[in-house]
Each structure stands twice: as structure tokens, then as C-alpha cells.
Amino acid sequence: MNYDVIIIGAGPGGIFTAYELSRRSGAKIAVFETGGKLTERKCPIDGERIKTCVGCPVCGIMSGFGGAGAFSDGKYNITTEFGGTLHEHIGKKAAIDLMNYVDGINLSHGGEGTKLYTTANSRIKTLCLRNGLHLLDASVRHLGTDKNYVVLGNIYEELKDRVDFYFHCPVSGVSAKDGLYTVVTPKGEFSAPVCVISAGRSGSKWMEKVCADLGLGSNSNRVDIGVRVELPYEIFSHLTDELYESKIVYRTDKFQDLVRTFCMNPRGAVVNENTNGIVTVNGHSYDDPARYTPNTNFALLVSKHFSLPFKDSNGYGESIARLSNMLGGGVLLQRFGDLIRGQRSTPKRIEESFVTPTLGATPGDLSLVIPKRILDGIVEMIYALDKIAPGTANDDTLLYGVEVKFYNMEVVTDENLETGLPGLFVIGDCGGTTHSLSQASASGVYVARHIADRFPAGAPVHNR
Numbered sequence: 001m002n003y004d005v006i007i008i009g010a011g012p013g014g015i016f017t018a019y020e021l022s023r024r025s026g027a028k029i030a031v032f033e034t035g036g037k038l039t040e041r042k043c044p045i046d047g048e049r050i051k052t053c054v055g056c057p058v059c060g061i062m063s064g065f066g067g068a069g070a071f072s073d074g075k076y077n078i079t080t081e082f083g084g085t086l087h088e089h090i091g092k093k094a095a096i097d098l099m100n101y102v103d104g105i106n107l108s109h110g111g112e113g114t115k116l117y118t119t120a121n122s123r124i125k126t127l128c129l130r131n132g133l134h135l136l137d138a139s140v141r142h143l144g145t146d147k148n149y150v151v152l153g154n155i156y157e158e159l160k161d162r163v164d165f166y167f168h169c170p171v172s173g174v175s176a177k178d179g180l181y182t183v184v185t186p187k188g189e190f191s192a193p194v195c196v197i198s199a200g201r202s203g204s205k206w207m208e209k210v211c212a213d214l215g216l217g218s219n220s221n222r223v224d225i226g227v228r229v230e231l232p233y234e235i236f237s238h239l240t241d242e243l244y245e246s247k248i249v250y251r252t253d254k255f256q257d258l259v260r261t262f263c264m265n266p267r268g269a270v271v272n273e274n275t276n277g278i279v280t281v282n283g284h285s286y287d288d289p290a291r292y293t294p295n296t297n298f299a300l301l302v303s304k305h306f307s308l309p310f311k312d313s314n315g316y317g318e319s320i321a322r323l324s325n326m327l328g329g330g331v332l333l334q335r336f337g338d339l340i341r342g343q344r345s346t347p348k349r350i351e352e353s354f355v356t357p358t359l360g361a362t363p364g365d366l367s368l369v370i371p372k373r374i375l376d377g378i379v380e381m382i383y384a385l386d387k388i389a390p391g392t393a394n395d396d397t398l399l400y401g402v403e404v405k406f407y408n409m410e411v412v413t414d415e416n417l418e419t420g421l422p423g424l425f426v427i428g429d430c431g432g433t434t435h436s437l438s439q440a441s442a443s444g445v446y447v448a449r450h451i452a453d454r455f456p457a458g459a460p461v462h463n464r
């Protein structure tokens with residue numbers, strides 16, 4: 001079957017490509033997605049009967065309409081300081097303008113009334129600087145998991161009559177011939193002169209194969225390894241009430257490594273994340289006060305880059321995550337006090353803790369899993385944060401491990417996010433250019449605008 005534009009992946013990148021293209025052109029568009037519709041997506045963990053990841057063949061958290069972002073905290077960071085390097089392709093102003101445009105669409109599809117936080121002129125910045133910590137600049141729209149879901153639902157309702165969605169339809173291969181891209185799926189083969197790949201993090205292994213099959217250039221990327229910290233909401237409330245999310249960076253004394261906070265969830269919950277069968281940890285929170293927890297969680301991460309002879313940064317991160325899965329059957333949990341005293345946390349110690357974990361994880365010893373250099377950096381950072389948020393280094397602060405942020409290898413693309421093959425675009429997290437909702441969405445809008453003129457309304461498919 002023929003289309004003008006084939007989009008692979010219905011995460012933020014794919015959705016915003018389809019949204020913008022269907023508004024600005026007459027293109028016949030198909031979106032192929034491994035997972036299901038938004039309403040079909042479900043993680044079996046209910047906290048009672050099923051407490052940990054059971055390894056579903058297609059992860060309901062990572063795949064389906066909305067991509068990895070569907071059940072996320074819906075934090076749209078409008079910044080070029082983190083969340084990707086889209087600005088290196090398209091320029092800082094264009095990147096920020098597009099992120100603001102995406103914000104406007106989210107607001108008009110159910111996100112109205114949500115708060116936009118900003119670090120500008122924040123006194124917290126001064127407090128951080130005085131303690132060797134650096135607060136990165138950003139505006140943060142917090143939709144919350146619940147509103148994020150509503151926004152996605154509304155966008156789908158608007159798109160479904162303009163775009164052909166193929167759910168439960170993983171693309172196994174992409175080939176290029178005579179100016180057309182053909183994708184192979186369980187529902188048959190489809191072709192188009194333009195193909196936008198937006199397969200996200202869950203599509204990282206598959207993307208490596210596509211690069212090899214089509215001879216696309218790629219570079220290895222970094223991997224971030226660390227823990228998720230959970231503590232009483234009150235300890236960080238002076239930061240989270242004002243900024244919601246604060247990205248704070250610290251350079252360790254011991255190794256001069258950078259450790260940073262990531263994905264802060266005030267009154268949120270810690271959750272499992274399953275990437276290609278490996279269970280790691282993440283977090284989210286709800287906008288609805290009825291769903292608040294007494295805790296705040298955030299990640300502390302250290303980036304590792306490898307060059308020759310070892311280039312497989314993701315493989316390194318996977319091995320560490322596998323080790324935690326081997327020892328704990330999933331995610332490990334340890335009290336900070338136990339870690340410092342060199343003793344494992346036991347179910348009894350966790351039960352007696354003043355902080356109640358929001359995720360059922362196996363009490364254990366993170367020092368048996370996380371390399372010393374990384375763990376030393378995390379411990380140093382916890383003591384540094386204790387100076388701006390006293391209580392962070394309390395014995396009962398909970399550490400879940402491991403949290404791993406896998407980055408796709410960087411696919412070589414030009415300033416239009418087009419690969420060396422004309423008409424083949426790689427956007428979002430999939431190409432290593434972005435790692436956030438805002439930037440992945442913005443990359444989709446950008447490519448859609450670039451190709452829209454090729455498909456005026458009324459022209460026959462494949463003949464434009």
C-alpha cells in the first residue's frame with residue numbers, strides 16, 4: 001500500500017510529525033506503532049497482586065500511542081540546557097520557539113490551567129552556587145501524569161480521521177529503492193517517498209539494525225547510571241514548590257565527575273521501567289492532589305562515555321542493570337544509612353524506616369552492583385544536596401537502583417534531521433538527538449514543516 005509519508009513510532013516525535021503535517025499539507029500519512037492505542041495501554045503492576053515487572057512482550061509503559069511519555073510525569077522542559085541537542089541541528093532560537101509551539105498545542109488540548117515553573121531569577125540558584133551546586137536554566141510545564149494522558153487522548157481524537165494508525169504493528173525492516181522507502185510489518189508492506197523514523201529508546205536496538213541495513217552513519221553515545229532517591233516531600237519542598245523540577249549539577253571532589261539530579265517528582269511515586277527486558281527504575285507524579293504521595297523522588301546520575309577500543313556505552317549500562325536484576329529479581333532498594341554503614345537493607349530495616357517506599361523493590365546492597373567511582377560520586381552529591389536541603393543525607397533516605405538512562409547511538413543527520421538517504425529522517429530519542437518530551441515533539445514539528453510543501457492537498461499519492 002502506498003503513502004506519502006510513513007512514520008515509525010507513535011511517541012511524541014511521531015505524533016507531532018503527524019499532527020503538524022496533517023495540518024499543513026495534503027499528505028497521506030501512515031503511523032506504525034508496536035504498542036496499542038492509548039486506552040489499551042496497561043502495566044500489570046498493581047502494587048498488590050503484581051508488585052514487580054513481569055516482562056510483558058510489549059511494555060505498556062514504553063510502547064503504544066504516546067510512546068515512553070504516555071505515563072510520564074508530563075514535564076515539558078522548555079530549554080536547550082538539557083533534554084537533548086536539537087539546537088545543535090536547528091539553532092537555539094528555533095528549538096525554543098518550537099518547544100513553545102508544542103506547549104501551546106498541549107494547552108489547547110486539555111493542558112490549560114497547568115503551571116509553568118521557571119528558574120529565572122530564582123534565589124535557589126544563589127543558594128546552590130554558595131554550596132558548589134549549579135542550577136540549570138529552564139521553564140518547566142508540569143502537565144502531570146493524569147493531564148498528560150488527557151492531552152494525548154484529545155490529540156489522538158483529532159488525528160485519527162486525518163492519519164492512518166497501525167497499532168500492534170512493529171516495523172521489522174526498512175528498505176530503500178527507486179526513491180521509495182518500504183516498511184515490512186505484520187500487516188503487509190507499505191511504501192512512501194518519505195519515511196520519518198521516531199522509534200524512541202525502546203527502538204534503539206532495532207534502529208542499530210536499520211542503520212546497518214541502510215548504511216546510515218552513526219556514533220556511540222553516552223549512558224547515565226545512578227540511583228533514584230526517595231525522601232519525605234518536606235525536605236525538598238522549598239525547591240519543588242518554586243521550581244517543580246530543578247536540574248542541579250555537582251562536580252565531585254574525589255574524581256571530578258559530574259553528578260546531576262534528574263526527573264524530580266514532588267509527592268510522586270517510584271516506578272519500574274522495562275527496556276528490552278531489563279528492569280530499571282524511574283519516577284512520576286500526578287497533578288491531581290488526590291493522588292499525591294508523602295514522598296518526593298528524583299534520580300542522581302553520572303554520565304559515562306566510552307571511546308576505542310570499547311564503544312558500547314549502552315551495553316555497559318545494561319550489564320550493571322542486569323546485575324541488579326540478578327541480585328534483586330528486579331530493582332534493589334537500600335536506605336542511605338545502610339549504604340554508608342556497609343550493610344544491606346533487609347525487609348525489616350525497610351519496614352522500620354520512617355520513609356515508606358512507593359515501589360515494592362527488593363531490599364539489598366547497592367554497593368555490590370554500582371561501580372565504586374559512580375557510587376562514591378552519588379554519595380558525595382547526597383552530602384552536597386544536604387547543605388541546600390537538610391535531611392537529604394538522613395539514614396532513612398531511600399535509594400533505588402539502578403536507574404539507567406540509555407541513549408540511542410547518534411544517527412548522523414543534517415540540519416533538517418535528514419539522513420544521507422534523501423527523504424529518510426530520524427527524529428526524537430531514536431536518533432540520539434533528543435531525550436525529552438519537549439525536544440522529541442519539537443523535532444517532529446520541525447521535520448513536518450520541512451516536508452509539508454512537497455505534498456499539496458489534492459495531488460495523487462507518490463506522484464508529487
Ligand SMILES: Cc1cc2nc3c(=O)[nH]c(=O)nc-3n(C[C@H](O)[C@H](O)[C@H](O)COP(=O)(O)OP(=O)(O)OC[C@H]3O[C@@H](n4cnc5c(N)ncnc54)[C@H](O)[C@@H]3O)c2cc1C
Nearest residue numbers: 009011012013034063067068072171200203428429436437
Ligand atoms: C517513565 C518515564 C518517564 C519520563 N518522564 C519524562 C518527563 O517527565 N519529561 C521528559 O521530558 N521526558 C520524560 N521521559 C522521556 C520521554 O518520555 C522521551 O524522551 C520521549 O517520549 C521521546 O519521544 P520519542 O517520540 O522520541 O520516543 P518514544 O516516546 O520512546 O516513542 C517511540 C515509539 O516508537 C515505537 N516503536 C519502537 N520501535 C518500533 C518499530 N520497530 N515499529 C513501530 N513502532 C516502534 C515504540 O513502541 C514507542 O511507542 C520519561 C520516560 C519514561 C520512560
